[in-house]
Amino acid sequence: MNAANIGIIGVGKLGFSLVQGLVKSGYPVSSIHVFDKSKSMLDRAAELGLKVCGSLEELVSFSNIIIxxxxxxxxxxxxxxxxxIRVEGKKVISTxxxxxxxxxxxxxxTPSVYRAMPNIAAEVNSSFTALSPPNRKDIGIEKIFSYIGVVEWVDEQVLDALTITSSSTPAVVAELMDAFVLASLRAGVPLDVARRSVAMVFQGIGKLAEQKELxxxxxxxxxxxxxxxxxxQKLYEHGVKEKLLSALVEAYEEFSKKLGEYREKEAKKE
Ligand SMILES: NC(=O)c1ccc[n+]([C@@H]2O[C@H](COP(=O)([O-])OP(=O)(O)OC[C@H]3O[C@@H](n4cnc5c(N)ncnc54)[C@H](OP(=O)(O)O)[C@@H]3O)[C@@H](O)[C@H]2O)c1
Known part of the structure; x- marks a missing residue:
């Protein structure tokens, strides 16, 4: 594998799931360097065999691609x-x-800046990652995020929307799955069987949904x-779909408002 040297700044929840996915896909550990303020996060990364840097300078000098x-x-x-430190000639991606x-x-x-919006399924190479901007598509960056799942180049506004509809939704899906597990338990299915069957149903229908209309x-x-x-009929009587849709739309509207305020602050700083 002709692997680019990747430097990851921050190996917390998302950063660590990215490195786990990369390592699982066979990406050479010697080509991944990490830096984090937190020693416990660095220790966890070192256990995977990754090179832990003592400073940002060290990470930058090693990396062609900085996340x-x-x-x-x-x-x-x-x-x-x-x-x-100066990063001319290197590509920088913010998640x-x-x-x-x-x-x-x-x-x-530097103009070689990109944004990526993956989700924590990167850990099992099943992230959906939005990349932006689409008018500067970069094969090298696309390849790296392809190791951890599916990649789509989108306009920045779409990437922003996906922050909540794709990167936050794993938490919502986990809650929904938990309801299915509880219902199975209530029906007398043993916990381990319930968990595995629910996981497989979501995974299987996820795969089918890639090919068939819902x-x-x-x-x-x-x-x-x-x-x-x-x-x-029971689900419709309880208004489950309508309520879920309303909750998601409300959460998205709150996020959009916060994003608008954030962008105003950014514009004032310029
Ligand atoms: N979590 C997700 O599912 C998800 C999905 C998509 C995108 N994102 C984005 O990914 C980013 C990281 O999220 P996260 O959930 O992984 O956060 P996190 O778990 O808090 O991880 C961030 C890590 O970065 C470290 N850090 C902070 N400042 C640093 C610095 N100056 N230099 C080096 N390391 C530094 C933190 O250390 P301390 O804790 O000691 O400060 C922490 O270990 C966020 O911007 C988020 O919007 C997250």
Whole structure:
């Protein structure tokens, strides 16, 4: 494998799932360097055999591709450090929510800046990762994120929307799955069987949904007068789909408002 040297700044929840996915895909550990403020996070990364750097300078000198994976409020500090170290000729990718490409370019002082919005399924090579900007598609960057799942180049506004509809939804899906597990337990299914069956149903229907329309999956299962149609009727009687949709839309609207305020602050700083 002709592997690019990757430097990851921040190996917390997301950064660590990225490195786990890369390592599982066979990406050479010697080509991944990491840096984090937190010693416990670095120790965890070192256990995977990754090279832990003692400073940002060390990470930058090793890397062709630099991934910033710190919380949004910490991005400015990291970006200013990178500007001082100088990263000309290197590609910088931020996974942070909120912080725009424009702000990153201003702070780092290089136009080779990208944003990526993956999710924690990167750990099992099943992330959906939005990359931006699409008018500067980069094969090298696309390849790296392809090791941890599926990649799509999108406009920055779409990437922002996916922050909540794709990167936050693993938490919602986990809650939904938990309801299925509880219902199975209530019906007398042993816990380990319930967990595995629910995991497989979500995984299997996820795969089917890549190829088939959702209504067609539903209609295939729901036979006339059968158990499934009665189950679906119960869901409609309880307003489950409407309530879920309203909750998701409300959460997205709150996120959009916060993003708008964040962008106003960014514009004032320029
Ligand atoms: N978690 C997700 O599912 C997810 C999905 C998509 C995108 N994201 C984005 O990914 C970014 C990271 O999220 P996360 O959930 O992984 O956060 P996290 O678990 O808090 O990890 C961030 C790590 O970066 C470290 N850090 C902070 N400032 C640093 C600096 N100046 N230099 C080096 N390391 C530094 C933190 O250390 P301390 O804790 O000691 O400060 C922490 O270990 C966020 O911007 C988020 O918007 C997250």
């Amino acid at each position: 910033i994976s710190v919380r949004p409020n910490d991005v400015e500090g990291v970006a200013r450090e990178l500007a001082k 942070a929510a909120f912080v725009s490409l424009r702000a990153l370019e201003e702070l780092i002082g 209504w067609s999956i539903r209609n295939t299962v729901a036979t006339p007068g059968g158990t499934t149609v009665r189950l679906l």
